[in-house]
Amino acid sequence: MPPSAPPYSLPPVVVWFRDDQRLADNPALEYAIATGHPVVCVYVHDPAPQNTRPPGAAGRWWLHESLHALNATLIALGGELTVLHGSESQTIEAFAVAIGAIKVCWNRRYSASQRETDIAIKTALKERGIAVFTFNGHLLREPWTVATRDGRPFQVFGAYWRAARHEYSPEAPRPGPQRIDFFPVPENVAVAARVKNLSALALQPRTPDWAGGLRETWQCGEQAGWTQLDDFLANALTRYASGRDVPAMQATSRLSPYLRFGNLSARQVWHAVLSAARAAHHCGNGRSASTASSSVDKFLDELGWREFSYYLLYHCAPLHQVNFKRQFDTMPWRADATDLRAWQRGRTGYPLVDAGMRELWHTGWMHNRVRMVTASFLVKHLLIDWREGETWFWDTLVDADDASNPANWQWVAGSGADAAPYFRIFNPVLQGQKFDPQGAYVRRWVPELARLPNGCVHAPWLAQPAQLALASVRLGQDYPLPVVPHQQARERALKAMGRVTSTSF
Numbered sequence: 001m002p003p004s005a006p007p008y009s010l011p012p013v014v015v016w017f018r019d020d021q022r023l024a025d026n027p028a029l030e031y032a033i034a035t036g037h038p039v040v041c042v043y044v045h046d047p048a049p050q051n052t053r054p055p056g057a058a059g060r061w062w063l064h065e066s067l068h069a070l071n072a073t074l075i076a077l078g079g080e081l082t083v084l085h086g087s088e089s090q091t092i093e094a095f096a097v098a099i100g101a102i103k104v105c106w107n108r109r110y111s112a113s114q115r116e117t118d119i120a121i122k123t124a125l126k127e128r129g130i131a132v133f134t135f136n137g138h139l140l141r142e143p144w145t146v147a148t149r150d151g152r153p154f155q156v157f158g159a160y161w162r163a164a165r166h167e168y169s170p171e172a173p174r175p176g177p178q179r180i181d182f183f184p185v186p187e188n189v190a191v192a193a194r195v196k197n198l199s200a201l202a203l204q205p206r207t208p209d210w211a212g213g214l215r216e217t218w219q220c221g222e223q224a225g226w227t228q229l230d231d232f233l234a235n236a237l238t239r240y241a242s243g244r245d246v247p248a249m250q251a252t253s254r255l256s257p258y259l260r261f262g263n264l265s266a267r268q269v270w271h272a273v274l275s276a277a278r279a280a281h282h283c284g285n286g287r288s289a290s291t292a293s294s295s296v297d298k299f300l301d302e303l304g305w306r307e308f309s310y311y312l313l314y315h316c317a318p319l320h321q322v323n324f325k326r327q328f329d330t331m332p333w334r335a336d337a338t339d340l341r342a343w344q345r346g347r348t349g350y351p352l353v354d355a356g357m358r359e360l361w362h363t364g365w366m367h368n369r370v371r372m373v374t375a376s377f378l379v380k381h382l383l384i385d386w387r388e389g390e391t392w393f394w395d396t397l398v399d400a401d402d403a404s405n406p407a408n409w410q411w412v413a414g415s416g417a418d419a420a421p422y423f424r425i426f427n428p429v430l431q432g433q434k435f436d437p438q439g440a441y442v443r444r445w446v447p448e449l450a451r452l453p454n455g456c457v458h459a460p461w462l463a464q465p466a467q468l469a470l471a472s473v474r475l476g477q478d479y480p481l482p483v484v485p486h487q488q489a490r491e492r493a494l495k496a497m498g499r500v501t502s503t504s505f
């Protein structure tokens with residue numbers, strides 16, 4: 001024990017928080033408390049990670065808020081979050097040694113580079129005589145526990161999810177601790193690495209402060225996650241199946257950033273949804289019970305897509321860099337900075353695409369249906385490499401994670417596991433007319449088109465001059481003309497993708 005440590009009879013156990021920023025259903029924390037040793041809660045901010053992908057700008061904003069909330073919860077229990085600054089591999093080891101820790105616990109991460117880092121840290125700690133205990137806090141099932149009959153990873157979602165759910169029910173989530181016996185970290189320990197104030201990590205934008213829309217849209221952290229979940233269960237779950245594709249409706253859970261940062265666990269969400277469904281079944285009539293049940297099945301399948309994304313992350317080459325289907329390596333992508341910029345800024349001239357990109361820019365989130373349309377537009381209409389889009393989403397989404405983001409981009413591009421067929425090219429006008437028939441979503445995010453009639457709000461270039469004049473829209477000035485005509489873009493994409501795929505499938 002270092003000379004300045006208080007006279008604790010038992011050495012401390014360190015809980016290293018990463019993508020599990022909550023107290024309830026946190027197996028690493030629960031284990032640490034159960035040891036009966038005093039506990040130190042730590043977060044390590046690595047400003048320049050060697051192996052892992054640093055969060056994008058919107059993710060950093062959420063991270064700051066989430067750490068702030070976690071710290072507040074720990075303070076309410078009489079402790080605090082010790083925030084350290086430095087390379088993960090050196091900092092956690094040096095800190096554990098400095099406070100005389102006997103054990104370090106964490107919940108697992110799944111990319112190859114994260115696993116490599118964790119294994120190296122575990123080895124180094126063990127060499128120092130410090131035991132390491134790791135847990136599953138992030139997923140319903142660990143990726144290596146689901147395999148084909150001959151022991152290989154599944155390649156398609158349907159077969160994977162059937163196998164993952166077969167005779168398996170996720171463990172019940174564990175309640176949060178009532179009290180924690182905290183180890184007071186002596187002032188003079190790890191002084192160089194310790195950060196007194198979260199602002200010192202500079203996770204939030206300053207000049208300019210572009211996060212106003214994020215602050216308006218989100219409350220972050222564990223408590224806020226429960227409020228969001230309860231609201232979804234009470235007001236939207238039963239219409240999830242019918243409403244989830246309508247971007248103007250609040251019919252999806254908007255839980256993705258809470259799951260990304262572990263403010264909620266997948267187990268908690270899974271069980272909360274099933275309990276709500278059971279309660280609805282007992283109270284409701286037959287019809288509403290069966291509507292609720294199809295919504296519940298659909299929602300649980302979406303959690304399955306999250307699991308499958310992590311499954312791919314675990315089993316495949318870096319998902320955000322490498323085509324799952326390697327024949328896409330020869331795809332003749334266009335490098336067109338002007339078109340890329342028009343897409344990023346929501347100025348393609350296709351209202352549904354532009355609405356989605358502006359929603360993303362303002363709120364750090366985009367509705368799933370519109371993510372598919374905007375991603376398809378970049379990859380197929382503009383023929384720009386999906387990695388450009390993935391990188392933009394990585395930087396601007398509050399829920400960006402290194403499993404779901406690249407897995408979905410590859411799914412849209414056609415290069416992914418179980419991907420959408422390359423010849424499926426969403427027509428952004430028809431998608432708008434089908435899923436936003438009154439134009440409410442477009443009007444909200446592209447206000448310059450708000451006064452156009454429903455018939456042409458998704459295709460303003462088809463409006464009569466009188467309709468445009470009445471709506472005060474000058475095409476090409478107030479709102480752009482399409483960057484590329486749909487039919488021409490479709491033919492170009494089919495030709496390019498046909499060349500890549502014709503020999504391969």
Ligand SMILES: Cc1cc2nc3c(=O)[nH]c(=O)nc-3n(C[C@H](O)[C@H](O)[C@H](O)COP(=O)(O)OP(=O)(O)OC[C@H]3O[C@@H](n4cnc5c(N)ncnc54)[C@H](O)[C@@H]3O)c2cc1C
Nearest residue numbers: 252253254255256302305306368371375400401404405408
């Ligand atoms: C191009 C593209 C990029 C995407 N990038 C991300 C990302 O970085 N992070 C992310 O969490 N999701 C991503 N998704 C998936 C999906 O769009 C979001 O999970 C969803 O829109 C989040 O909203 P929600 O919480 O209301 O979802 P709900 O419909 O309420 O679904 C509940 C939960 O299931 C999970 N989920 C739902 N759909 C998917 C899916 N297709 N793949 C994986 N998990 C899913 C999410 O955790 C979500 O919170 C992406 C989709 C596309 C098409």
